[in-house]
Amino acid sequence: MTPSRRRRRVLAWVFGILGALVIVVVVGLVVWSQVGVMAAEPEPLAAARADERVTITDDSAAIIIEPSSGSREVGLVYIPGAKVDPWAYAAKLVDVAADDDITVVITKPWLNLAFFDLRPLDAFTSLAPDVSTWIVGGHSLGGVRACTLAADADALALFASYCANEITDRPVLSLSGSNDGLTTPDDVAGARDLLPADAEFIQIDGAAHSSFGDYGLQDGDGDPAISDADMTAALTAGLAELADSLR
Missing domain, CATH: 1.20.5 (Single alpha-helices involved in coiled-coils or other helix-helix interfaces)
Incomplete structure (x- = not known):
């Protein structure tokens, strides 16, 4: 050879x-x-689907929750946490759509992990073309991914999350839990310098990491000490204030 x-x-x-x-x-x-994908709990999901105050559309790319009022001014692109069923967030966000007239687009990340999903923000905002102002946000690692898309949105909302890149020029809302064992209060505070000086931080008393959705408890998380109703009310109030500032 x-x-x-x-x-x-x-x-x-x-x-x-x-x-x-x-x-x-x-x-x-x-x-x-x-x-190990964390499934949506059936009872809260059934209640969300039956809520006549909203219209829910199941698209291949996302779940779209629209207020029955017909308002299309402000929208929220919401990115789920790692290996959490997107439907697990529907019940927590129904009041945001119904009470605050916010169109909610819950993405369906590739491989159930936001960082493997390379689609740009307009892949999701295009699902609600009548909306003129967009907030991008996400839970846990979904929030970290949302930070990388914030330049294409009008505002950023973090749910038990924090940024790994600097955000300087748009409104930011951080909603976190006092009992979160996965994204701890120290984690949120440690990344504070990456956000604008006027970013709003709301720590929800008694909320754990899993309190932000309806998918059961997570390993390593703290014990939640807040009811689903109070948690939903806190999320709704925080997002209402942000949305109103953009209108």
């Missing part, structure tokens, strides 16, 4: 192994992303 043929055989063997490894990694990632 000539040296050149031997080199070609070695290269083919090396590239074959690398290709096989890539396939194994990709398949493993896809399988992992589907295992």
